[in-house]
Structure formats: C-alpha cells, structure tokens
Amino acid sequence: MQEMNTHEQFMKRAIELSVQKMKLNEGGPFGAVIVKDNKIIGEGWNKVTSQKDPTAHAEVSAIRHACQQTGHFKLEDAILYTSCEPCPMCLAAAYWARISKIYYASDREIAAKYKFDDSYIYQEINLKIQDRKIPMTQLLKAESEISFKEWDLKQDKIRY
C-alpha cells in the first residue's frame, strides 16, 4: 500500500470529516486533521452550532484534540490538513500552535460563495482599528501593564 499516508490521503480524511460530521448536524461543512511523523495525531470538524461554541471550527478543534492527545500546547513539526483555507482565527491558532505546514483544499472565495464570512473577516483584520466594523476603544492602558510587569518578574513562568 505504497499510496497510503500521502498528502492526498490525509486531505481526503479531512474532506470526509467535513461531509460526515456536517450531515450529523455537528456544524458547518469543515474538517481537519493534524499529522506528525506521518500519523494522524488529531482530528477536528466544525462544532459551532452543536457545541454552542463559535470558536469550535474544524482547525481549532483539531489543534485542541492533537494537544490533548500529545499532552502539549505546541505542535512543532506537525502538519495541518484542512478541507478549507483556515479563517483568520484558525490561521492564527496554527501560528500559536507552531504548526509547521498547512495544506488546504477549498479557499476563502469558495467559502464566501456559500456565505461563510472568512473573506470578510480577513478584510476586517487588515483594516486599521478605527476602520473596523466592530468598534474598538482603548481604556486603562497604563493600569494594564501591571500584569505584564508581574509576568516579567515571575520566576517559574512557562512561555508559549
């Protein structure tokens, strides 16, 4: 079975999850797997509506699952396969998780065609704070640095 565990195989699994789980009313049509050393270490799918969690996208779910499985908050040298280009939330999650490479199947244009907001949110994030649709106001800036200063002094802190 020389063809097993190729990039296409892993992507097919991500797409399979995207269809299966959506049909089971878990959420939107998105699936993802995390692979390390040529083995799947985490699987995820969209669970936004079933779990009442707007952050439960396929990639975030797969990252959380892989971290629970491996017992670590970083997924260095791991690859993310996702049935659709990650939205900004999921892309940033991949950065925080130190994912090394991303394969995606559909893209934000296809997602937009089916009324998903990925493309809109990419546009918003690139705007200056004052131009965004969600108004943002800075407050108590001076008071807030105390938490960073305490962090800086903390001897047993774990960086991430």
Place this chain on the structure above:
Amino acid sequence: MQEMNTHEQFMKRAIELSVQKMKLNEGGPFGAVIVKDNKIIGEGWNKVTSQKDPTAHAEVSAIRHACQQTGHFKLEDAILYTSCEPCPMCLAAAYWARISKIYYASDREIAAKYKFDDSYIYQEINLKIQDRKIPMTQLLKAESEISFKEWDLKQDKIRY
C-alpha cells in the same frame, strides 16, 4: 454606587483576572470579560499552558464561557473587555461570535515588548499566502467543494 458597572469597572475586572490567574499558573497575563445588558455573562483568562490548549486565550475562553452560560453560539449586543488588544485569533473569534464592541487596555506593542507574538501574527496574516512563514499549499480543491454543495442542499442546516 453610581460608579458600579461602568466601562472602567468591567475593564478592571479583566485586568484583575489577568494578574490573579497568571499568578495561579493558569497561563499568560491576560484576562477578559463579556458584558451584556450591563451584566457580566462570561469571564476568561489565558489557560494555554495549564490546559495544554494553544487556543485558550483570555478572549476565546471568555467567549466560550459566555456561550455556555447563555446557551447560544452568538453573543449579539455583547461587549468584550480585554486586558490586552486581541490577537488575530481572538479578534476573529469576536467577529464569529458577533460581539458588538471591544474595549482593550494594553495593545500589541506592549505585548510584543514582553515577547508575545500578537504583532508578528498580525503581520503574517496580512501577507500573501506564498509569503508567510508557515508554508501553505492548496490540494484537492475540486474534490473539496462537495462538502459545500452538500451543505447548500441541506434543508435543516443551522447557519452561524
């Protein structure tokens, strides 16, 4: 107590969480609260290292908490107060949750001073896919649209 429940009070609670929970080794120095109708409906703090979850930032945690409390995956007319400007993951999460307004205390420049990657990830997300530090490759684009097509046909789908 005319001064209760002002924006400053809610922000002070977010900052308080950022210090308290960090000292308890929950994670990095970040706290957030979600407010609706002048009441706190969710609280969150960074739990990345304690929960082994790179997505467990303060704002994501607060959004999840508020959604669990209210039993819904949208937080319309809710306000997010966060001790630091949301990173792209948390900002996009706020968009997906339909948060109406964000107050933040520290900003990405202060976060960068203390070696948090928020600013770096904002830069990366704004780059073209081929210029990013995490390589991204499209694969099986044609096959993947099947999940969107099935979604489109699904009669009982719940949009989010």
